[in-house]
Amino acid sequence: MESSRDSVASNTAQTPLSYDQAGVVYDxxxxxxxxxxxxxxxxxxxxxxxxYTEVTASRGESAYVVDVGPFYLxxxxxxxxxKALVADEMARLTGRSAYEGIAQDTIAMAINDLxxxxxxxxxVQAYWAAGGSDWFGDSAxxxxxxxxxxxxxxxxxxxxxxxxxxxxxxxxxxxxIDLAASCTGLIQPKERLSVGDRLAPGDAIVLLDSSGIHANxxxxxRKLVERLPEGWLTEVAPGVCxxxxxxxPTVLYSPVTEALWRAGIVPHYCANITGHGWxxxxxxxxxxxxxxxxxxxxxxxxxxxxxxxxxxxxxxxSTLNMGAGFALFVxxxxxxxxxxxxxxxxxxxxxxxTVEAGPKQLLIxxxxxxxxxxxxxxx
Amino acid sequence: MESSRDSVASNTAQTPLSYDQAGVVYDxxxxxxxxxxxxxxxxxxxxxxxxYTEVTASRGESAYVVDVGPFYLxxxxxxxxxKALVADEMARLTGRSAYEGIAQDTIAMAINDLxxxxxxxxxVQAYWAAGGSDWFGDSAxxxxxxxxxxxxxxxxxxxxxxxxxxxxxxxxxxxxIDLAASCTGLIQPKERLSVGDRLAPGDAIVLLDSSGIHANxxxxxRKLVERLPEGWLTEVAPGVCxxxxxxxPTVLYSPVTEALWRAGIVPHYCANITGHGWxxxxxxxxxxxxxxxxxxxxxxxxxxxxxxxxxxxxxxxSTLNMGAGFALFVxxxxxxxxxxxxxxxxxxxxxxxTVEAGPKQLLIxxxxxxxxxxxxxxx
Numbered sequence: 142m143e144s145s146r147d148s149v150a151s152n153t154a155q156t157p158l159s160y161d162q163a164g165v166v167y168d169x170x171x172x173x174x175x176x177x178x179x180x181x182x183x184x185x186x187x188x189x190x191x192x193y194t195e196v197t198a199s200r201g202e203s204a205y206v207v208d209v210g211p212f213y214l215x216x217x218x219x220x221x222x223x224k225a226l227v228a229d230e231m232a233r234l235t236g237r238s239a240y241e242g243i244a245q246d247t248i249a250m251a252i253n254d255l256x257x258x259x260x261x262x263x264x265v266q267a268y269w270a271a272g273g274s275d276w277f278g279d280s281a282x283x284x285x286x287x288x289x290x291x292x293x294x295x296x297x298x299x300x301x302x303x304x305x306x307x308x309x310x311x312x313x314x315x316x317x318i319d320l321a322a323s324c325t326g327l328i329q330p331k332e333r334l335s336v337g338d339r340l341a342p343g344d345a346i347v348l349l350d351s352s353g354i355h356a357n358x359x360x361x362x363r364k365l366v367e368r369l370p371e372g373w374l375t376e377v378a379p380g381v382c383x384x385x386x387x388x389x390p391t392v393l394y395s396p397v398t399e400a401l402w403r404a405g406i407v408p409h410y411c412a413n414i415t416g417h418g419w420x421x422x423x424x425x426x427x428x429x430x431x432x433x434x435x436x437x438x439x440x441x442x443x444x445x446x447x448x449x450x451x452x453x454x455x456x457x458x459s460t461l462n463m464g465a466g467f468a469l470f471v472x473x474x475x476x477x478x479x480x481x482x483x484x485x486x487x488x489x490x491x492x493x494x495t496v497e498a499g500p501k502q503l504l505i506x507x508x509x510x511x512x513x514x515x516x517x518x519x520x
Numbered sequence: 521m522e523s524s525r526d527s528v529a530s531n532t533a534q535t536p537l538s539y540d541q542a543g544v545v546y547d548x549x550x551x552x553x554x555x556x557x558x559x560x561x562x563x564x565x566x567x568x569x570x571x572y573t574e575v576t577a578s579r580g581e582s583a584y585v586v587d588v589g590p591f592y593l594x595x596x597x598x599x600x601x602x603k604a605l606v607a608d609e610m611a612r613l614t615g616r617s618a619y620e621g622i623a624q625d626t627i628a629m630a631i632n633d634l635x636x637x638x639x640x641x642x643x644v645q646a647y648w649a650a651g652g653s654d655w656f657g658d659s660a661x662x663x664x665x666x667x668x669x670x671x672x673x674x675x676x677x678x679x680x681x682x683x684x685x686x687x688x689x690x691x692x693x694x695x696x697i698d699l700a701a702s703c704t705g706l707i708q709p710k711e712r713l714s715v716g717d718r719l720a721p722g723d724a725i726v727l728l729d730s731s732g733i734h735a736n737x738x739x740x741x742r743k744l745v746e747r748l749p750e751g752w753l754t755e756v757a758p759g760v761c762x763x764x765x766x767x768x769p770t771v772l773y774s775p776v777t778e779a780l781w782r783a784g785i786v787p788h789y790c791a792n793i794t795g796h797g798w799x800x801x802x803x804x805x806x807x808x809x810x811x812x813x814x815x816x817x818x819x820x821x822x823x824x825x826x827x828x829x830x831x832x833x834x835x836x837x838s839t840l841n842m843g844a845g846f847a848l849f850v851x852x853x854x855x856x857x858x859x860x861x862x863x864x865x866x867x868x869x870x871x872x873x874t875v876e877a878g879p880k881q882l883l884i885x886x887x888x889x890x891x892x893x894x895x896x897x898x899x
Contacts, residue, residue: 277548
């Protein structure tokens with residue numbers, strides 16, 4: 142009988158595991174976010190006193206952009222989230238530190254958002270807040286964090302400016318670390334600015350491959366482990382266990398966007414596919430229909446999570462990246478070359494669909510899925 | 521007998537409370553810092569591939585500076601530290617939220633460092649990492665944080681670009697919040713760059729008043745409360761209790777540095793007096809003697825901490841700001857006008873001393889104190 146083949150899957154299929162169960166309650170955070178967004182927007186006028194102006198269209202986008210005259214300035218701060226907890230569990234089980242990859246994840250959170258507006262990332266600052274001075278006393282782990290941070294900066298061609306390494310006993314849990322990165326970049330020449338005014342029907346959607354879960358959906362992934370008979374060590378693919386697979390570092394996409402610029406391709410819009418999964422394809426504020434005809438292969442760890450959490454395709458694609466980490470919306474004539482440039486930069490890519498005139502919706506045709514405007518409210 | 525006059529003071533005088541006892545062990549953090557600084561310095565070359573260059577003298581200064589052609593770009597990320605724990609304790613005792621002031625403290629940590637290099641702060645990003653979604657459910661507290669953040673941005677004339685509000689259960693302690701700010705600014709015109717090459721014997725030292733402990737020394741201050749018979753509610757001045765006094769928000773100094781620029785005064789060097797107290801006056805790398813002839817009044821809460829922790833003047837001035845939150849090193853001819861400009865901006869100030877040729881040392885003459893080069897190793 143099929144149900145006996147995989148008792149975990151059949152078990153969880155009866156009691157699906159949702160994001161709310163994983164402990165993140167957006168209803169509690171959202172009123173604060175709205176108040177903060179309003180207050181933040183009201184400060185834009187200060188820039189004029191210094192002779193600069195806000196690019197108002199960047200409010201609500203992934204990075205904030207200021208017109209400083211000869212070029213635009215973009216800045217951001219981003220948190221890793223809870224992926225470090227997986228690294229801690231795996232270190233406990235295997236004795237190996239995964240903090241080199243965790244460093245890359247943290248930088249990717251900032252860099253991959255910053256580049257959506259067309260910026261070249263220039264400077265990264267490290268924010269490493271530990272639960273106590275003793276976190277830094279594990280020198281193998283600390284050195285892995287440093288080495289990974291440096292390597293990710295090298296990959297992205299950014300300068301590591303400095304940062305903070307506070308010991309925050311009483312605020313950060315003992316033995317844990319809160320990791321974040323801030324990033325500043327320039328949009329030069331100004332034609333590289335990408336805040337969506339160029340997006341138009343007829344554009345192609347190019348999806349760049351993810352390496353796995355990246356750093357979004359980890360609360361759900363950590364919750365799932367309680368249901369797995371072998372926990373973190375459960376196999377998700379031959380020779381690869383769940384914990385290891387989750388720890389695949391997030392792809393850094395700035396080498397692709399920089400290579401595109403050198404190749405003369407300016408994306409009309411970009412979306413970093415993080416929280417809210419493929420609903421991020423609906424990020425652009427105007428009404429267009431996004432028709433996807435080709436989906437990437439789903440990384441084994443994401444297929445595993447979908448199956449064992451009992452998520453249908455709609456839930457899976459609206460929560461996880463399902464193999465697509467970054468979306469580029471480009472002129473149809475540039476689409477094939479965009480794919481080639483990405484691949485030459487070492488990142489898998491495919492033409493996945495088209496932008497059409499029509500109601501605001503995302504159609505993932507191979508899966509028979511439709512997401513409407515109601516499905517994503519970020520602004 | 522004098523020892524019976526103040527049993528707490530005499531008690532603590534026998535067992536002084538040091539910073540190490542307060543739980544921050546720099547010996548564990550410092551090897552990581554050195555490794556990180558070396559790795560960071562090795563990334564500077566990436567800027568050249570984009571056509572920019574690092575201002576190498578800014579490595580080791582309070583903010584990182586890049587020459588982007590028409591002007592300099594400065595950036596930073598800074599943590600509040602543990603001051604929010606005092607706000608939480610006082611809220612528990614009084615029912616009042618101090619998070620409006622805490623927001624100002626957090627922004628001050630970033631802004632007051634950024635301006636040391638001559639930058640005009642332009643954009644602040646908020647990093648508010650809570651121990652769970654429920655932190656944001658206390659709407660009075662959350663709204664105070666938003667209001668205070670907005671107000672501090674208004675005071676400094678910066679745009680609040682956005683930020684992150686993650687819920688990090690398992691990393692941040694339940695009910696707590698890890699607060700940080702990143703800030704990006706421009707140094708324009710480039711003559712405003714202040715990384716110390718102008719500092720010279722004959723310069724005057726102008727000290728700007730602090731409002732109290734600011735956000736450095738809080739681990740010690742929190743440790744002390746265990747020894748106070750009435751704890752947080754112990755009076756430190758008529759009608760002002762210890763907890764309230766500690767929560768006086770950090771002074772924002774960018775209105776002073778911006779007003780100085782408008783008045784035609786370019787500081788030769790600046791030092792934000794934070795951790796390591798007055799030893800920060802020794803921050804500049806070259807050998808000079810800093811002779812202080814006038815010290816500011818000590819805020820009651822700092823005098824109280826000194827007395828009740830049993831710190832001698834040497835320990836107190838090498839740990840706490842003791843009334844001076846920011847140091848400006850200016851041409852002697854500009855000194856009096858610097859004081860006037862600061863006061864006109866609402867910040868108390870005084871000419872406190874002079875820079876002289878001589879061995880690297882800080883002489884605080886009214887207190888008979890000398891700090892040598894060995895007393896501060898930041899690089």
